[in-house]
Amino acid sequence: MSDNKASLYERIGGEAAVNAAVELFYRKVLEDHRINRFFSNTNMDEQIAKQKAFFTMSFGGPNSYTGTDMRNAHAPLVKKGLDNSHFDAVMEHLGATLTELKVPGALIAEAAAIAESVRNDVLGK
Amino acid sequence: MKKIVLDEQVMTCQSGESLLDTLLHNGVDIAYSCRQGVCQSCMVRSLAGAPPAMSQRGLKDVRQQQNYLLACQCYPEHDMEIALNAQSAFFTEATVAAKAMLNAETVLLTIQCQKPLDFYAGQFVKLQRADGLTRSYSIANSRLHTTKLTFHVRRLPNGQFSEWAHDELQIGDTLKVSEPQGLCFYLPDRPTQNLLLIGTGSGLAPLAGIISEALQQGHSGELHLFHGSRTAAGLYWIDEMQDLERQHLNFHYTPCVSNGTAPAGFAAGRANEVAIQALPKLKDWRVYLCGHPDMVNQAKFQVFLKGASSTDIYADAFHVTPNLSPVIDKSS
Incomplete structure (x- = not known):
């Protein structure tokens, strides 16, 4: 990276911020009847690990997921009907979680933009 | 350069190289x-001492205690001996010392091991019959008794x-006992933390071990036990648990019956719902x-939604080994 200012991941608080966000976020998702069927009925520890990877990525942190990984990982969910409305709901909870953690609005917007950038890969478009 | 031992294989880890890379270079299927x-895909276990602290970051405390580590984050500081999966080596022989019925369908089996077992309350072992038939059972006692x-x-x-075990196993018969296994166990590191314990059927066994260990260690947080079955006849140790409740102000016991109306002193409903x-x-x-895998899975989500952190949820689902009855081939 040519930019020498601290990364979003560092500014937002690194791994500790991810850990704080993940459980809040996952509770919101599990209680949301629009989308919880995509997130429940499975191994909870694995789900938490996946949400952790999602937040790490959204914060621009260390991750090695490629667009193809995103497509492959979500393909079974797309088959079950995953579409834009569900992605929107997830984005809603991402924002609400970070707001609840009192992350400044500008940083939330940066994180949301990164998460938004994988929309088409996640939805297999 | 450090030496890495995996089963029979001896490998060399160059300095600056991760354990994962060493394993991959040597053709290990990890x-x-x-x-x-x-x-956490590349989790392995160190069999000889604690691994570098960095390689255990993010793992559950019980896994850290058992020397699990992430190979990709491990830059060995010493020679290492590792295992890819939990060890299932048989550890000691044991003799049946007593058998007593707990209720119509559950027997309390007591065995005397030749060597003391280094286990945590709540862990399980595999028991093996002479012909090799093997099943996992939770240890129901605390570490006060290690043989x-x-x-x-x-x-x-x-x-x-x-x-x-019910019909033929006799006092004096021998069994083989594996290394203790499982991650649903008690650690005395946070003695003021409140504990919620939910078990169905013989799921009481590991919970009873955990409760007696915690109380012996002077755990000062509240302990709430909910033991459930369809009917009152499926429960056991009711008097013992009520005695324990009288002896320890911070221990609370609720027997739960999910089928029909509950007798006096019992809660009506599934243990996790109650x-x-x-x-x-x-x-x-x-x-x-x-206990029952459906209860365990459902309760995990329920307690998480009520605020328990996923790192504080310890579960042991009792999966029944499918019966290997001969398959009837209808086509022939």
């Missing part, structure tokens, strides 16, 4: 994905091991769930 210590172990063996319909109703706020609690 799962991995993110290489960043996030996905005399107790188990709650429930009779399963057509259960090869359980029927044999528990969630009684304890709606579980932030900072530690939760132990043992």
Whole structure:
């Protein structure tokens, strides 16, 4: 990276911020009847690990997921009907979680933009 | 350069090289994905001492205690001996010391081991019959007894091991006992934390071990046990648990019956539902769930939604080994 200012991941608080966000976020998702069927009925520890990877990525942190990984990982969910409305709901909870953690609005917007950038890969478009 | 031993294989880890890379270079078939210590796919276990602290970051405390580590985050500081999966080596021989019925379908089996077993309360071992038939059972006692172990063996319909243990196993017979296994156990590191323990059927066994260990260690947080079955006849140790409740002000016991009306002194409903109703706020609690896989899975989500952190939820689902009855081939 040519930019020498601290990364979003560092500014937002690194791994500790991810850990704080993940459980809040996952509770919101599990209680949301629009989308919880995509997130429940499975191994909870694995789900938490996946949400952790999602937040790490959204914060621009260390991750090695490629667009193809995103497509492959979500393909079974797309088959079950995953579409834009569900992605929107997830984005809603991402924002609400970070707001609840009192992350400044500008940083939330940066994180949301990164998460938004994988929309088409996640939805297999 | 460090020496890495895996089973019979001896490998060399160059300085600056991760354990994962060493394993991959040597053709070891190990799962991995993110290489960043996030996905935990490449978890292995050190068999000779604690691994570098960095390689255990993000792992549950019970896994850290058992020397699990992430190979991609491990830059060995010493020679290492590792295992890819939990060890299942047989550790000691044991002799049946006593058998007593706990209820119509569950026998309390007591065995005397030749060597003391270094286990944590709540762990399980594999018990093996002379012909090799093997099943996992939770240790039902605390670490006060390391050679005399107790188990709650429930009779399963057509259960090869359980029927044999009930009907044929005699006092004085021998069994093989594996290394202790499992991650649903008590650590005395947070003595003021409140504990919620939910068990169905013989899921009481590991919970009883955990409770007696915690009370012996002077755990000062509240301990709430909910033990459930369809009918009152499926429960056991009711008097013992009520006695324990009288002896320890911080121990609370609720027997739960899910079928029909509950007799006096019992709560009506599934143990996990009764528990969630009684304890709606579980932030900072530690939760132990043992027994029927459906209960365990459902309760995990329930207690998480009530505020328990996923890192504080310890579960042991009792999966029944499928009966290997001959398959009838209808086409022939």
